[in-house]
Amino acid sequence: MDTGTHILMGVALGSIATLDPTVAYDPYLSHAVLIGTLAGSQAPDIDTILKLRNNAKYIRNHRGITHSLPAVWLWPLLITGIIVFFYPYVSIFHLWLWTFIAVAVHVFVDIFNAYGTQALRPFTKKWIALGVINTFDPVIFALHLTGIGLLFLGVHPGYAFLAIYAIIVVYYIIRFRQKAQIKQAVHEKIPNVERIITVPTFRFREWHLAITAKDYFYVGRVKNGRVHILDQFKKRPLPDDPIIEAAKKDENVAAFLSFSPVYRWELHEYNDHYEVRFTDLRYRSKGYYPFVAAVQLDRDFNIVSSYTGWIFSEGKLRKKLNLMANG
Template sequence: MDTATHVVMGIAIGGLATLDPVVAENTVNSHSVLVAAIIGSQIPDIDTFLKLRNNAVYLRNHRGVTHSIPAVLFWPIAVTAFVSLFFPETNILHLWIWSFIAVFLHVFVDIFNAYGTQALRPFSNKWVAFGIINTFDPIIFSLHVLGIIFWIFGAPPGYTFLIMYTVIILYYLLRFIMQRTVRSALLKTIPDAEEIIIAPTMRFNQWRLAVTSKDNFYVGRAYKRSITIFDKFKRLPVPQSPIIEAASKDKNISAFLSFSPVYRWEIGEFDNYYEVRYIDLRYRSNGHYPFVAIVQLNHDLDIIASYTGWIYSEEKLRKKLNIVTE
C-alpha cells in the first residue's frame, strides 16, 4: 500500500489496541502502543530510501528483505526497543505484541497489491502478488480516515476500528470475487491464455490486463465483465546475439528482468550506437507503456548509457540517458 494508507493503518491499530486491557489501563501504555503501531506500519518500507541510489537498486530490493519473514520478526523487536526508550514504564510484552501486529499487517496487505512482496524469503524469492487491491485504494483509505474522525469525536476506538476492519475484510473478499469474474470473462475472450495478470486500478470496476498465450501478448482493460483488448504483440523470444549479451550485463536491464514478468523487447541500430529496450506490458496508460529498461551501446558493444524506471515521453527518456538521437 502507499505511505498515507500505512500511516492511517498505524493510527487505527493503535486505536484497536485499546481493546487490550493492559494497553487501556493507563495512558503510558496506550500512548506507547500508538507510537509503536505508527512506526511499525511504516518501517518495512524503509527500503524506499534506496531510490536515492538508483532505480536499479530500488527495483531489486524494494519489498524484498525488509518484507521477509526474518524482517517481520526483527522489526517489532527494534520498534519495541526504540519506543521503550521514550516510554520506560510501558509494558514491554504488549508493546511488542502490537508492534508485531502493525508490522505483520503492513507486509500482509502489501501482498494483495499488483506489485507484491517477497514475503516468503528466505524460503523463496518468488514475488507474492494477488493483485486485487490497488496500491492506493480510496475505499480503504477513506474507511480509515472515517474511523479516525469518529475517534476524534469521542467514539470508542477499539470497537470503531474492529467494525472497520470487519468491513475491510469483507471488501477484500468482494475484490477477490470480482477478480475471479474478470478472469473467467477473459478466458472466454482468449481461451489459449497461458499466463494472466489482472491488476486493479483506482477505479472500482476497472482492471488492467496483461495476457500471455503461446504465440502472443495481449494488453487490455476489463470493466466488470466486459473485456477490451488494446494491443496484441507477437511473442518472440529474446534473440541470442552479441548485442543482447552485452546489454544484459547492465544493472538496469538485469534489475528490470528480475522484476517484470511480462515484457516485449526492441533492438534499434543508429549511426553511432545500438539501443536495446525492454517494455513492461502491465502498465499501459493512454496508449503508452511507461515502465521500461533501456541500454545504449557503441559499435564496440560498450555500454554508454542506460536507464530503468517510469518514463512518459521520449524527450524525458533522452534527457535521462543524456544522449541526443541522430
C-alpha cells in the same frame, strides 16, 4: 499500500490495541503502543531511501529484504527496543506484540496490489502480487478516515476500527470475486491463456490486464465487467545474441528483468550504436507503456548509457539516455 494509508493503519491498529486490557488500563503503555504501531506500519518502507541512489537499486530492492520473513520479526524488536528507552516501565511483551502486528499487517496488505513483495524471502525471491487492490485504494483510505471521524464523535476507538476492518475484509472478498470473474471472461475471450495479471485502478469497476497466451501477449482493460483487448504482441523469447547478453549485464536492465514478469523487447541498430529496450506490459496508460528499461551499446558491445524507471514520453527517455551518455 501508499504511505498515507499505512499511517492510517498504524492509527487504526493502535486504536484496536485498546481492546487489550493490559493496554487499556495503562495510559503510558497505550501511548507507547500507538507509537509502536505507527512506526511498525512504516518501517518496512524504509527502503524507499534507495531512490536517492538510483532507480535500479530501488526497483531491485524495494519491498524486498525489508518485507521478508526475518524482517517481520526484526522490525518489532528494533522498534520496541527504542521505545522502551523512553517508556521503561511498560509491558515490553504487549508493546512488542502490537508493533509486530503493525509490521505484519503492512507486509500482508502489500501483497494484494500489482507491485507485490518478496514476502517469502529467504526461502524464495519470487514476487507475490495478487493484483486485487490498487496501491492507493480510495475505498480503504476513506474507511480509515471514517474510523478516525468516529473517534471524534466519542465512539470507542477499538470497536470503531474493529467494525471498519470487518467492512474492509468484506471489501477484499468482493475484489477477489471481481478478479475471478475477470479471469473467467478472459479465458472465454482468448484461447490458450497461460497467465493473467490484473492491475486494479482507482476506479472500482476498471482494471488493467496483462495476459500471456501461448503465442501472444495481450494488453487489455476491464470496464464494468467487460474485457477490452487494447494491444497484442507476438511472443519472442530473448535470443542467444551477444548484444542482448551484453545488455543484460547492465545494472538497470538487470533490475528491470528481476522485477517485471511480463515484457516485450526491441533491438535497434544505428550507425554507431545499438539500443535494446524492455517494456513492461502491466502499466499501459493512455496508449503508452511508461515502465521501461533501455540500454545503448557501442559497436564493441560496451554500455554507453542506460535507464530504467517510469517515463511518460519518448522525448524524455531520449533525454535520460543522452544525459547518462554525457555524464
